[in-house]
Amino acid sequence: MAMEMRLPVARKRLSESLGRESKKHLVVPGDTITTDTGFMRGHGTYMGEEKLIASVAGSVERVNKLICVKALKTRYNGEVGDIVVGRITERRRSAEDELAMRGFLQEGDLISAEVQAVFSDGAVSLHTRSLKYGKLGQGVLVQVSPSLVKRQKTHFHDLPCGASVILGNNGFIWIYPTPEHKEEDAGGFIANLEPVSLADREVISRLRNCIISLVTQRMMLYDTSILYCYEASLPHQIKDILKPEIMEEIVMETRQRLLEQEG
Amino acid sequence: SHSIPVRSSETEDLRVDGRGCEDYRCVEVETDVVSNTSGSARVKLGHTDILVGVKAEMGTPKLEKPNEGYLEFFVDCSANATPEFEGRGGDDLGTEIANTLYRIFNNKSSIDLKSLCISPREHCWVLYVDVLLLECGGNLFDAISIAVKAALFNTRIPRVRVLEDEEGSKDIELSDDPYDCIRLSVENVPCIVTLCKIGYRHVVDATLQEEACSLASLLVSVTSKGVVTCMRKVGKGSLDPESIFEMMETGKRVGKVLHTSLQSVLHKEESLGPKRQKVGFLG
Numbered sequence: 001m002a003m004e005m006r007l008p009v010a011r012k013r014l015s016e017s018l019g020r021e022s023k024k025h026l027v028v029p030g031d032t033i034t035t036d037t038g039f040m041r042g043h044g045t046y047m048g049e050e051k052l053i054a055s056v057a058g059s060v061e062r063v064n065k066l067i068c069v070k071a072l073k074t075r076y077n078g079e080v081g082d083i084v085v086g087r088i089t090e091r092r093r094s095a096e097d098e099l100a101m102r103g104f105l106q107e108g109d110l111i112s113a114e115v116q117a118v119f120s121d122g123a124v125s126l127h128t129r130s131l132k133y134g135k136l137g138q139g140v141l142v143q144v145s146p147s148l149v150k151r152q153k154t155h156f157h158d159l160p161c162g163a164s165v166i167l168g169n170n171g172f173i174w175i176y177p178t179p180e181h182k183e184e185d186a187g188g189f190i191a192n193l194e195p196v197s198l199a200d201r202e203v204i205s206r207l208r209n210c211i212i213s214l215v216t217q218r219m220m221l222y223d224t225s226i227l228y229c230y231e232a233s234l235p236h237q238i239k240d241i242l243k244p245e246i247m248e249e250i251v252m253e254t255r256q257r258l259l260e261q262e263g
Numbered sequence: 264s265h266s267i268p269v270r271s272s273e274t275e276d277l278r279v280d281g282r283g284c285e286d287y288r289c290v291e292v293e294t295d296v297v298s299n300t301s302g303s304a305r306v307k308l309g310h311t312d313i314l315v316g317v318k319a320e321m322g323t324p325k326l327e328k329p330n331e332g333y334l335e336f337f338v339d340c341s342a343n344a345t346p347e348f349e350g351r352g353g354d355d356l357g358t359e360i361a362n363t364l365y366r367i368f369n370n371k372s373s374i375d376l377k378s379l380c381i382s383p384r385e386h387c388w389v390l391y392v393d394v395l396l397l398e399c400g401g402n403l404f405d406a407i408s409i410a411v412k413a414a415l416f417n418t419r420i421p422r423v424r425v426l427e428d429e430e431g432s433k434d435i436e437l438s439d440d441p442y443d444c445i446r447l448s449v450e451n452v453p454c455i456v457t458l459c460k461i462g463y464r465h466v467v468d469a470t471l472q473e474e475a476c477s478l479a480s481l482l483v484s485v486t487s488k489g490v491v492t493c494m495r496k497v498g499k500g501s502l503d504p505e506s507i508f509e510m511m512e513t514g515k516r517v518g519k520v521l522h523t524s525l526q527s528v529l530h531k532e533e534s535l536g537p538k539r540q541k542v543g544f545l546g
Contacts, residue, residue, distance in 0.1 A: 001285035001467075001517055005524040007532055008291040008307070008542040140279055198275050205281040238281025243289050 002239070009244070027054040027069060034067065042068025072218075076146040076170040078124035082115040083155040085136070085168035110136040112166050112174065132156060136166075138196055139176030140208050144215045146171035150222040157223040161230050162203040167221060173211055175204050206233060209241035210250070217251040224261070229254040278466065278473070285517055287468040292409065292528050294417035296543050301390075302418025305543075306410040309470060310400025312344075313407050315392060315414040319421075321435070322389035324380065332379020332387035336364040338394040338407075345399045353396070360394065360407060363455070366493050367408070367484040372451045373492065374415070382425045382433060390418070401470040404482055408455040409525060415452060416529050419444035453484040453492045454525070456518045458510040460502060465510050467517050481510045485518025487526070 027033060033045060033052040041047055044056040045067060054060070058071040078084070088109050105111060105128070112133050113126035128134050146169060149155075155167045158178050166174040177200040196204075210229040211221065219225055232253040233241050240246050276283045288309040297303040300316040307313075324331060338360040340353025347353070368374065379388040392414065394407055422438045422445055459469040459477035466473060474480075478500025484492045491511065496502060502510075532539065 001283070001287075001520060003287045003290075003517075003520050003524050005290040005292055005528040007528060008293050010540070010542050198277065201275075201277055202281075205277065205279055208279060209281055239283075239286060242280065 004243075011244075025060040026058070027060055028057045029055055033060055033069070038065065039067045040065050042066045044069030044071055071147055073145045074147045077122065078115045078118050078170075080115055080118060082124075082169035083112060083166065084115060084124075084126065084170040085110070085112050085141070085166055085172035085174045086170065087111075105135060110141070110174075112136060112168070115169075136174055136176065138194075139174050140204055142173040142175065142208055142211050142215075144171045144173060144211070144221065148215055148218070148221050149173075150220045150225075152222055157226075159207070159223065159227055159230070161207070161227065163200065163207055165207065165223075165226065167223075173221070175207050175211075177204065202238060206230060206238045206241070209233070209238060213241060213247040213251055214254070216247060219251060219255065225254060225258060228257045232257070280470070282468075284464055284466045285513065287517075287521075288470075290406075290409065290524075292413050292525065292532075293542060294413050294529065294532060296541065301420060302414045302416070304410045304413035304417055306406050306413065308400070308402060308406040308409075308468070310398055311402060311406045312396075312398035312400075313403075313410040314395040314397055315407070315410040316395075317414045317418045318391045318393070319388050319418065320391065321381070321386055324384060324387040328376070329384040330380050331376035332381075332389060333376060334368055334374065334390045334392055336361045336368075336392050336394065338364075338396070340396045343398070344396045348396075356403075357396075360403065363404065363482065363495065364392070364394075364407070364411065366495075367453050367455065370492055373453060373486075374451075375448060378445070378447070379420075381423055381435065385433070386425075386435060388420055390415075399471070401472075401474050402457055402468045404455040404457050405468060405521075408453070408484070409521070412449055412452045412454060412525060413529060415447055416449045418447055420446070451486050451488075453486045454518060454521050456483050456485055456514040456521065457481070458483065458514055460498075460500070460506060460510070465506070465513065467513070481507060481514070483511055483514030483518065485515055485522075487519065487522035489515045489519045491515060 031054045033054055035051045037050060039052060041052055044054060044058060045052050046055050052067060054069045056069050056071040058069045061068055061070050088105060088107050088111060091107060111128065113128045114130070114133060115124045116127040117125045149167050149169055149171060151169070155169070156164070157167070158164045162178065164176055164178045168174070177196050207226065207230055210233050211226060214221055214225060214229055229250060232250045236246055241250065278284070291307040292304065294302070294304045296305045296314070297316045301319040302317040303315060305314050325333060338357040340348045340357045342348045342353070379390070381387055392411060394411065396403065422443045424436045426434045426436055428434070456467060457469070457480055458465045458467055459474060459480040461473060461477050469477060477498065479496065479498035479502045481502065482495040482497060484494070486492060494511065
């Protein structure tokens with residue numbers, strides 16, 4: 001058995017450890033961003049009394065004449081084409097529904113779906129009209145802030161380390177063992193309930209801890225960042241990844257590698 | 264929640280976060296975090312955050328125990344911890360935890376209550392132990408018991424003298440020196456080890472998700488010597504006698520290591536002396 005008790009250590013400010021020269025301009029709702037009316041207002045801002053005011057808590061970003069506030073933590077705002085992962089809690093009762101769908105997808109099922117339409121009140125309607133969507137079988141769910149999921153061409157990734165992930169735009173991340181063959185015939189309506197091998201489960205647990213590390217250090221989640229983080233974590237035991245000092249080290253290495261790749 | 268993968272993983276000692284069935288998450292302990300208390304401690308176990316404050320006040324001994332002081336426990340489930348605690352939502356859990364604390368301390372050896380007596384039948388020290396749940400991340404009982412033990416270790420009770428004059432009326436004199444205190448021996452203070460049954464195995468230090476998958480749990484109160492002071496079964500599911508025995512043995516084994524780790528951290532903190540950097544709440 002393992003037990004570690006320690007005294008708390010004061011956390012370093014992230015900007016200090018990164019050596020950032022310019023501090024981020026952080027605002028809270030109601031803060032004045034600028035009194036210069038020449039700017040166009042973007043997301044997270046509104047005009048009031050001849051000045052630009054922030055409507056969300058986050059950092060101010062400026063692109064030429066456009067000022068917007070990037071929120072640190074957001075509720076999910078759906079957009080057409082987004083991939084979401086979620087659990088069915090309630091179903092709309094229509095006659096067509098009753099006859100057809102109930103047999104395949106029921107309340108309590110975990111599914112992946114695509115956003116079909118967005119209503120004015122923010123509600124979205126989902127569809128699973130493709131074989132890649134549907135019921136999710138065995139795997140691990142990690143819930144993160146939607147603002148940390150990077151928008152990419154595809155949100156379904158088969159990672160080379162031996163597992164697959166679905167990066168839901170709504171912040172729900174599904175990690176599961178890579179299926180051996182693509183089940184074209186069944187589609188996404190029959191969940192695979194066979195036991196998962198220990199090796200696969202180790203990969204999945206490691207990925208889960210890596211994703212949590214990235215999120216704790218406010219890093220964007222996408223296939224490359226997750227993969228680099230996984231590789232940086234390999235020298236450590238899976239359960240040690242969540243220790244504060246090891247988490248910092250792994251994410252620092254990931255950040256370094258991502259910067260090198262970009263530059 | 265996704266109960267299937269968790270159940271099968273327990274059969275091979277690998278939990279979702281990579282821990283084994285008998286592994287605890289990293290624990291952070293800090294004492295003396297609240298200034299106007301006789302003793303205090305803060306414990307962070309994963310996402311579970313507990314704050315305990317102890318206030319020593321003078322009171323009258325209970326009629327049936329005239330030579331002893333006593334402890335009173337209050338548990339506040341803060342609405343900050345989880346939305347379920349809004350309004351009076353946390354009251355039931357608070358009462359359950361307080362009753363459990365009364366039970367585990369309800370024996371002759373946990374705390375030397377006679378040392379809290381000032382003058383028999385008249386004056387004694389009452390230790391008011393306030394537990395505040397700041398965040399709920401699973402395994403509340405274990406974290407609370409660790410925090411209570413650490414806070415009692417940190418508690419400083421002012422030294423008093425009873426002066427009797429010729430007419431027989433007594434006066435209580437408090438020492439002038441604020442550092443002239445007596446401390447409690449917490450050697451026999453028990454800690455709780457919660458064992459959650461998931462599938463065919465049991466785990467210690469369950470996260471919220473693991474607790475949701477567990478139908479039955481056993482709370483075992485263990486001293487540093489491995490003596491069980493009390494046990495309680497919680498949950499809607501059933502436990503067979505063999506499981507209970509196995510879980511109790513695991514509880515004793517794990518409990519001893521828990522005490523050793525806690526004692527070494529508390530002594531390390533004390534050895535840093537009054538100049539140690541306090542982290543507190545803004546660190």
